[in-house]
Amino acid sequence: ALPKHPDPGAPFATSWWGNAWIDALEESALDQARLARGRTYAREGAVDTITVAPGRIVAYVHGSRPRPYRAEIRMRTMLPEHWDRFLDVVATDPARIAALLDQEMPHALADAADRADVPLLPGARELAPSCTCPDRGHPCKHAAALAYQTARLLDADPFVLLLLRGGEEQDLLD
Numbered sequence: 001a002l003p004k005h006p007d008p009g010a011p012f013a014t015s016w017w018g019n020a021w022i023d024a025l026e027e028s029a030l031d032q033a034r035l036a037r038g039r040t041y042a043r044e045g046a047v048d049t050i051t052v053a054p055g056r057i058v059a060y061v062h063g064s065r066p067r068p069y070r071a072e073i074r075m076r077t078m079l080p081e082h083w084d085r086f087l088d089v090v091a092t093d094p095a096r097i098a099a100l101l102d103q104e105m106p107h108a109l110a111d112a113a114d115r116a117d118v119p120l121l122p123g124a125r126e127l128a129p130s131c132t133c134p135d136r137g138h139p140c141k142h143a144a145a146l147a148y149q150t151a152r153l154l155d156a157d158p159f160v161l162l163l164l165r166g167g168e169e170q171d172l173l174d
Helices: 014-030 030-045 080-091 094-101 107-115 141-156 157-165 169-173
Strands: 052-053 056-061 067-076 126-132
Touching: 014 056, 014 107, 014 157, 030 141, 052 157, 056 094, 056 126, 056 141, 080 169, 094 107, 126 141, 126 169
Parallel strands: none
Antiparallel strands: 052 056, 056 067, 067 126
8 A cells, every 4th residue: 555645735646647647537527525535535545555457446445434445447458459559659769668667658658659549648537436335426535545546656657557558568678
């Protein structure tokens, strides 16, 4: 689990790609109050260990009840032909691979992926949150907390985004 957010006033994401993730969440949210509560939960360390797999992120999030809720966010994975095109885009410039290995996501890489019609960054309404809590909000505060903590993961390692899209770091190195 990620520790409590170090500075209550600091943003969850400092990278442009982490902020793109937050933008996708916030642009599709139906209730700003749930987002605010999700930010509070995330800042307080209520999100347990986050599991990232192709197409989904899962974590247990502690709320007001003794048992944590299972929150999940799904997103589309790349089709094999999208992944192949993405690898071709990355391979055209070795500096892009070097940047990724240095935990950076160059704007030029995301722009080139867009031009190749490869969905790399999530767009509004692409993130599909769900939770075992009784709140049917989109997203509920638990799923919002998971999304905000995921932005911190993305800041630390842009390969998390590639894994969510169905890719693997090793594919870039081969």
